[in-house]
Amino acid sequence: MDQEQQPQAYPHVLLFPLPAQGHVNSMLKLAELFALAGLEVTFLNSDHNHERLVRHTDVGFRFAKYPRFKFETIPDGLREDHPRLGVSFMELFESMELRTKPILREMLVKINPPVDCIIGDGALGLVLDVADELGIPIFQFRTISASGIWAYFAIPDMIEAGELPIRGNEDMDRLITRVPGMETFLRCRDLPSFCRDSDMTDSNLQLIAKETRKNLSAPGLILNTFEDLEGAILSHMRSKCPKIYTVGPLHLHLNTRLAETNGTMVHQSPNSLWEVDRSCLSWLDEQPKESVVYVSFGSIAVLSREQIMEFWFGLVNSRKRFLWVFRPDFMPEKGSIPAELVEGTKQRGYMVGWAPQEEVLAHCAIGGFLTHSGWNSTLESLVAGVPMICWPYFADQQLNSRFVSEVWKLGLDMKDVCDRRVVEKMVNDLIVDKREEFVKSSAEIAKLAKACVNVGGSSYCNLDRLIEDIRSMNR
Ligand code: UDX
Numbered sequence: 001m002d003q004e005q006q007p008q009a010y011p012h013v014l015l016f017p018l019p020a021q022g023h024v025n026s027m028l029k030l031a032e033l034f035a036l037a038g039l040e041v042t043f044l045n046s047d048h049n050h051e052r053l054v055r056h057t058d059v060g061f062r063f064a065k066y067p068r069f070k071f072e073t074i075p076d077g078l079r080e081d082h083p084r085l086g087v088s089f090m091e092l093f094e095s096m097e098l099r100t101k102p103i104l105r106e107m108l109v110k111i112n113p114p115v116d117c118i119i120g121d122g123a124l125g126l127v128l129d130v131a132d133e134l135g136i137p138i139f140q141f142r143t144i145s146a147s148g149i150w151a152y153f154a155i156p157d158m159i160e161a162g163e164l165p166i167r168g169n170e171d172m173d174r175l176i177t178r179v180p181g182m183e184t185f186l187r188c189r190d191l192p193s194f195c196r197d198s199d200m201t202d203s204n205l206q207l208i209a210k211e212t213r214k215n216l217s218a219p220g221l222i223l224n225t226f227e228d229l230e231g232a233i234l235s236h237m238r239s240k241c242p243k244i245y246t247v248g249p250l251h252l253h254l255n256t257r258l259a260e261t262n263g264t265m266v267h268q269s270p271n272s273l274w275e276v277d278r279s280c281l282s283w284l285d286e287q288p289k290e291s292v293v294y295v296s297f298g299s300i301a302v303l304s305r306e307q308i309m310e311f312w313f314g315l316v317n318s319r320k321r322f323l324w325v326f327r328p329d330f331m332p333e334k335g336s337i338p339a340e341l342v343e344g345t346k347q348r349g350y351m352v353g354w355a356p357q358e359e360v361l362a363h364c365a366i367g368g369f370l371t372h373s374g375w376n377s378t379l380e381s382l383v384a385g386v387p388m389i390c391w392p393y394f395a396d397q398q399l400n401s402r403f404v405s406e407v408w409k410l411g412l413d414m415k416d417v418c419d420r421r422v423v424e425k426m427v428n429d430l431i432v433d434k435r436e437e438f439v440k441s442s443a444e445i446a447k448l449a450k451a452c453v454n455v456g457g458s459s460y461c462n463l464d465r466l467i468e469d470i471r472s473m474n475r
Helices: 021-036 047-056 059-063 086-110 125-134 146-153 155-160 202-217 227-238 250-262 279-285 305-318 339-345 357-362 375-384 397-407 420-433 435-453 458-471
Strands: 012-016 040-046 069-074 117-121 138-142 221-223 244-246 292-296 321-325 349-352 366-371 388-390 411-413
Touching: 012 021, 021 040, 021 059, 021 069, 021 117, 021 250, 021 375, 021 458, 040 047, 040 086, 047 059, 047 069, 059 069, 069 086, 086 125, 117 125, 125 138, 125 202, 138 202, 146 155, 146 202, 146 227, 146 397, 155 202, 227 244, 227 435, 227 458, 244 458, 250 375, 250 435, 250 458, 279 321, 279 349, 279 357, 292 305, 292 357, 292 420, 305 339, 305 420, 339 349, 357 366, 357 375, 366 375, 366 420, 375 397, 375 435, 388 397, 388 420, 397 411, 411 420, 420 435, 435 458
Parallel strands: 012 040, 012 117, 040 069, 117 138, 138 221, 221 244, 292 321, 292 366, 321 349, 366 388, 388 411
Antiparallel strands: none
């Protein structure tokens, strides 16, 4: 074999996340794990998000230590001032299919050195299409839980059994019987939010299921979860997709592997698209142990002024301390943060535009997390052993909150209710009245999470296996 035909010493992997905070964050952690293992890595980010990532973080500096790591960017096709939030978030998919897909195709044809393997975001079907078209091996990565994927997968069976679509006058507490492994606890209201959208016809729902089925038929599916957490659902999934690599919780996994190299365990700077306000850590330093409720609704949720006021009154009336992340774009209505809310918060609370969440959750002053149940937030809370009050906003979050409350017993589920009295009662239950039982199960699950990313643990071994499988693809 002459020099030119020899495979590269380091296989070249390209990762392409859906341009959203939760996806960029977890895929960048996976990318760093690959870089640590010595692979050649290209991380493809949307222009819009990359500019924000560079502006608000030290990624340039952090990744400079990996000589074979580089960032590339691609347009998402939306105008610069598009909100990319709430309902309008869905416009991303159409725009990327139309405008990003041809650019990706051209980029992959020209890229040097050629890409040996793509890690596509399973929520972004266009990556799989282009990889198949160009004959590039691809693994799919889903940023949601195994259970979330499994529920999407079961949509055709639910339709066939008449359990979907959900009608306007539906009993939302009715049990769903057609998602294997969840028959005893999954109610109508726990299904992913798309299942209850009034404009969701059978064919729209079938489309979601079809995309999910593509994930399971990929040569390999990478998940940010771990065997001890979702083993029962994973064994159902493996009957459809034998090659599943559970490598999570990725943030903990990365911290652990970096500690192997550096000798100390540190929290990595968040891969944030907003400016992180670290002043909340000093405020937390002054609060008693386990006394503060951390409140955050993630990166996509937008709430009405009425909903915000219900949460705020509930928190204030509970007389507990709280730290609230109030993103600049969290409330779409004019007037930004209501003045009475800012003033009234000063007594027992603190507000920031964006927090260093992993560090906040690990702080000893935190006693609970009022969360929208995004999958990253759920994992971060679970690793920190912090019990949760769940108020799911959309997508897989409705299902995550059911698992948190009913299966893992890590907290309370407030879905479909936004009432100050309920908020007050649940905050008191979490911090005082029912604290003991939640803290006990949270500590147990946190211990399992730590074990799985340590040498010999399931996620640790699965990541090594995945890297070996990627190496074997060196073309
Ligand atoms: C959405 C979905 O709901 C989620 O389930 C899916 O997996 C990804 O897309 P999002 O609203 O972004 O997620 O929530 P989440 O998955 O929880 O991710 C938010 C990320 O932002 C977390 O990693 C969290 O640590 C980080 N964050 C949030 C901060 O760093 N600071 C903050 O102040 C708030």
